[in-house]
Amino acid sequence: MRDFSQDHRWLSVNTATIRKxxxxxxxxxxxxxxCARRGIRAISPWRDQVAAAGLNNVAKLVRDHxxxxxxYCRGGMFTSxxxxxxxxxxxxxAAQLGAACLxxxxxxxxxxxxxxxxxxxxxxxxxxxxxxxxxxxDYARTxxxxxxxxxxxxxxxxxxACINTMEHALDVCDxxxxxxxxxxxxxxxxxxxxxxxxxxxQVERAGGKRLLAFHVCDWLTPTTDLLNDRGMMxxxxxxxxxxxxxxxAQGFAGYSEVEIFSTGNWWQRGHGEVLDTCxxxxxxxx
Ligand code: ZN
Numbered sequence: 449m450r451d452f453s454q455d456h457r458w459l460s461v462n463t464a465t466i467r468k469x470x471x472x473x474x475x476x477x478x479x480x481x482x483c484a485r486r487g488i489r490a491i492s493p494w495r496d497q498v499a500a501a502g503l504n505n506v507a508k509l510v511r512d513h514x515x516x517x518x519x520y521c522r523g524g525m526f527t528s529x530x531x532x533x534x535x536x537x538x539x540x541x542a543a544q545l546g547a548a549c550l551x552x553x554x555x556x557x558x559x560x561x562x563x564x565x566x567x568x569x570x571x572x573x574x575x576x577x578x579x580x581x582x583x584x585x586d587y588a589r590t591x592x593x594x595x596x597x598x599x600x601x602x603x604x605x606x607x608x609a610c611i612n613t614m615e616h617a618l619d620v621c622d623x624x625x626x627x628x629x630x631x632x633x634x635x636x637x638x639x640x641x642x643x644x645x646x647x648x649x650q651v652e653r654a655g656g657k658r659l660l661a662f663h664v665c666d667w668l669t670p671t672t673d674l675l676n677d678r679g680m681m682x683x684x685x686x687x688x689x690x691x692x693x694x695x696x697a698q699g700f701a702g703y704s705e706v707e708i709f710s711t712g713n714w715w716q717r718g719h720g721e722v723l724d725t726c727x728x729x730x731x732x733x734x
Contacts, residue, residue, distance in 0.1 A: 449693045452704070452734055459730045460490035460518035460703035461723065462663065463497055469719035476501040477509060479719070484513040486723055490703045492519040492661075495538060498545070507544055518703035519596065519635065519661045520547035524609070525555035526580030527573050535584045539593045548702065549596040549660040550588065551635050552581065553609050560607040573610045581632070582624050589631050596660040597621065598635040601643075603674055614641055614650035621658055628657045636695055637663035637707065639678055642686040648694050656699025664688055664734055665708045676711040680725060682733030692734060704734050 452458060463479050476497040483491055491510075498506050510517065520542035523535045542550040554577045557565040581595065588595050597617040600609035611617050617634045625632045634654055641647050651659070666684030671677050681688055692704065706726045708714050714722050 449689075449696045450701075453731050456487065456727045456730050457489060458703050459488055459727060460492055460516075460705040461488055461726060462492040462519075462521065462705050462707035464494055464521070465706050465708045465714070465726065466719040466722050467494070467497065468715035469717075469722075471716055474719055476506060480506075480509050480513060480515065482719055482723060484515065486727060488723070488727075489514075490516040490518045490705075492517060492521055492547075492551075492705050492707070493545075494521045495541065498541065503541055503544060507546075510545060516703070517542075517545050517547035518705045519549050519551045520545060522551045522553050522598075523584070523595070524552040526577045526584075527555040527558045529558075531555070531580060532583065535580075536587050539584070539588050539591050543591045543593050547593070549594040549633075549635070551596050551598050551661060553598055553600065554581065554611050556604070556608060556610040557606055565606065570605065570610055577610060578620050578623065581620060585624055585632055589629075594630060594660055595632045596635040597632070598637055598661075598663075599640055600637075601640040612640075613644055613646070614654065615646055618650060618654055618658065628655075630657050633658035633660040635661035635663060636691070638686050638688055638691050639663070639665050639667060639707075642667060642691065647691070651691075651694045651698060654698065659695055659698055659700040660702075661705060662692065662695055662700060662702065663705045663707045664692075665706065666733075673711065676709040676715075677713075678708045678710055680708060680714065681706070681729040688734050704730065706730070 523538040666679035
């Protein structure tokens with residue numbers, strides 16, 4: 449297992465973590481600049497932030513700062529209208545930016561995210577998701593962009609992702625890519641999977657070929673918001689180093705990506721303080 453205590457060369461910042469600074473939207477160009485000034489070598493940006501800044505501009509900024517993208521957020525939502533074309537655009541954007549993978553939040557019951565589910569058939573949604581990933585995979589292979597299925601915590605099964613465990617995500621990978629080509633795998637986000645009694649076993653099953661991304665934050669007790677109350681590493685109950693050890697034992701040697709959505713706490717602080725805290729906790733608690 450790599451020693452993170454001395455430096456932060458393997459820290460990546462998911463740009464949602466500082467999408468707001470003291471409650472105000474922070475443009476992606478400023479996020480990239482703030483990360484670069486602290487020697488942070490990788491980010492994982494969101495599509496809406498990239499669109500606002502301009503794809504070509506972002507590609508240039510990333511090149512100029514010699515930054516890597518530990519991932520691109522995000523594709524998926526396969527049960528929504530227009531998913532096919534939108535996901536192909538996401539693959540193209542990720543390829544232009546040189547991302548390590550396109551992260552997939554796969555979607556669930558159509559309409560549920562807007563407050564009114566069109567039906568209650570989660571098995572149907574899961575079939576549509578599998579088919580949608582399979583179709584996108586053909587396209588992503590030609591663009592040489594790996595797809596990373598991110599299993600989400602079961603509390604999001606209705607509205608954001610009906611793939612909720614590593615086991616389920618890997619079943620889909622095995623079905624669509626039985627020969628482990630490296631074109632599809634999983635994004636392991638400790639927030640979503642830390643509770644799973646089969647986590648260690650499924651990380652072993654995944655192996656290095658299927659472990660495409662590693663996301664960190666912490667699970668707070670109590671958690672006051674289902675989406676936007678993620679904790680800073682070390683402030684909650686997740687044994688992050690233990691999970692990182694399992695992942696690295698399989699050969700994962702990529703970035704540890706900090707991804708914190710925090711309306712009430714971290715998004716209220718200045719982004720410099722948040723980044724400095726990410727660096728300190730990356731060394732002490734990841
Ligand atoms: Zn994540």
